[in-house]
Amino acid sequence: GENVEQHPSTLSVQEGDSAVIKCTYSDSASNYFPWYKQELGKRPQLIIDIRSNVGEKKDQRIAVTLNKTAKHFSLHITETQPEDSAVYFCAASRGTGGFKTIFGAGTRLFVKA
């Protein structure tokens, strides 16, 4: 079945450093790759997403890269701040409407001040 693997499970960085989280997916038909940030007890919040026809996307301090051939995608956070501390999930889906989204296991990011 469909599977999304995410690494690392925990990441600790110093404030101002960069953080990179990597994911791989198994379903070749996946064409949409969102990244979510989840704080304790809250719903996941979309922070950035990328579609399969794009290799890279950036939004201020956050960027995502996608290698469709290798089925890899990564989240890059630059100039990390303490408020970036949270759990981050990658996900993959086949698209709109009735297509389900499969989540990675999550990465707990700690940004030390």
Place this chain on the structure above:
Amino acid sequence: GAVVSQHPSWVICKSGTSVKIECRSLDFQATTMFWYRQFPKQSLMLMATSNEGSKATYEQGVEKDKFLINHASLTLSTLTVTSAHPEDSSFYICSANPPLAFSNEQYFGPGTRLTVT
């Protein structure tokens, strides 16, 4: 942006009872909604896809007779946990995405924390 609500936000029930959780899309119609379960410090695990006017599609390992899903209208899906047991205690989250062209974004409800005593 699109809004999805859930009710209740938390519930405590006794073992053996049933609990119903509602998921509503407030400003759009959703023919499909998704139900997830999240245990502490774990990922969101998809339980089922709720289809308006038809039967839900359950993921492997999810008991359809225990987790009853009803999607009776384009804005409401309900998840009923029947004969709840302490191991059913979890954070249940629903999601939906608006039928907008080129939009894949899932909108999540705020979640329902279920505690079975």
